[in-house]
Amino acid sequence: MRHKVAGYKLGRNTAHRRSLLRNLVTSVIIEERVETTVPKAKAARPLVEKMITLGKRGDLAARRLASSYLMTDEAVVKLFDTIGPRFGDRDGGYTRVIRTAWNKGDGADKAFLELLGSEKIIDEKREKRAEARAKRAAEAKKAMEEAEAQAAKDGGVEPIKEKEEDNKE
Numbered sequence: 679m680r681h682k683v684a685g686y687k688l689g690r691n692t693a694h695r696r697s698l699l700r701n702l703v704t705s706v707i708i709e710e711r712v713e714t715t716v717p718k719a720k721a722a723r724p725l726v727e728k729m730i731t732l733g734k735r736g737d738l739a740a741r742r743l744a745s746s747y748l749m750t751d752e753a754v755v756k757l758f759d760t761i762g763p764r765f766g767d768r769d770g771g772y773t774r775v776i777r778t779a780w781n782k783g784d785g786a787d788k789a790f791l792e793l794l795g796s797e798k799i800i801d802e803k804r805e806k807r808a809e810a811r812a813k814r815a816a817e818a819k820k821a822m823e824e825a826e827a828q829a830a831k832d833g834g835v836e837p838i839k840e841k842e843e844d845n846k847e
Contacts, residue, residue: 686721699725702791704749706773707757710796719775719791726791730772733762764795 688695702722705712707729714722729747732740736758745754765772776790792800 686717688717688721700747700749703729703747704753706791706793707748707753707761708750710799711790711792713778713788713790715781716775716777716787716789719789722791723773723775726773726793727770729757730761730765730793731770733757734766736762761793768794 688698690698698718699722702712702714702718703725706722706726712719725747729744732744741754741758744757745751748754748757771794773791773793776792778788778790780787
């Protein structure tokens with residue numbers, strides 16, 4: 679029986695579990711949305727909430743505590759500059775766990791652990807990726823057209839077709 683035993687063991691030893699949760703919390707703060715398994719999301723959720731509470735405090739002691747837990751300076755800066763002020767008037771409940779599909783390999787339930795209000799940022803990232811993808815496709819199409827025009831200018835017959843004709847004989 680696990681009466682009055684808090685936390686999740688996640689099938690790992692203490693050091694492995696601590697580093698896993700530190701990495702997960704850092705990723706949630708930087709990316710604002712992370713897909714992981716449901717038990718990991720539930721284990722990381724209170725830690726993310728504590729980090730956001732430190733970000734709301736904003737003093738030097740809170741910054742040092744957050745810096746000692748988070749893995750990168752980028753996460754600390756984002757926590758205190760953007761995420762902390764965003765939740766300034768909210769008392770807790772900064773994250774949500776949204777269940778998604780399951781892993782094909784082991785059947786583990788997957789979930790998104792995300793910050794509230796991250797929809798705008800995720801949509802902006804999605805739009806940037808779509809624009810970059812469209813730009814690359816346009817550049818590739820332009821390069822193909824230029825290559826075809828150059829081939830037509832040089833003689834109209836590409837070397838590959840000449841090799842195919844040689845193989846037919």
